[in-house]
Amino acid sequence: MLIGIDPHGLPLGQVRFDLHSDRNEATINISVDVALRGLGVGSVLLREAVATWRKQCPNTPIIAEVVVGNEASRRIFLAAGFTVTASRRSGTTTFESRI
DSSP: OEEEEOTTSOEEEEEEEEEETTTTEEEEEEEEOGGGTTTTHHHHHHHHHHHHHHHHOTTOOEEEEEETTOHHHHHHHHHTTOEEEOOSSTTEEEEEEOO
């Protein structure tokens, strides 16, 4: 789990990776402080977290499952280079990053 903080040490949000070695992939979950949503914080957190993850696990695909209708999450995953792949669960859109 990674915690994003501002220059004053205040938390902005968190990004969690769950490694699934049996499937050779990791799932990612991101949460931004409710007071900071819509300000671009999620995009920065996601970009930085993926870069950190890639240093440790460069060849492990990252999977995100976003609830249908969550346009903010959909946009940040697409902007971060994730691609839409076959949905894994009803009511979600699945994104994958191999970069």
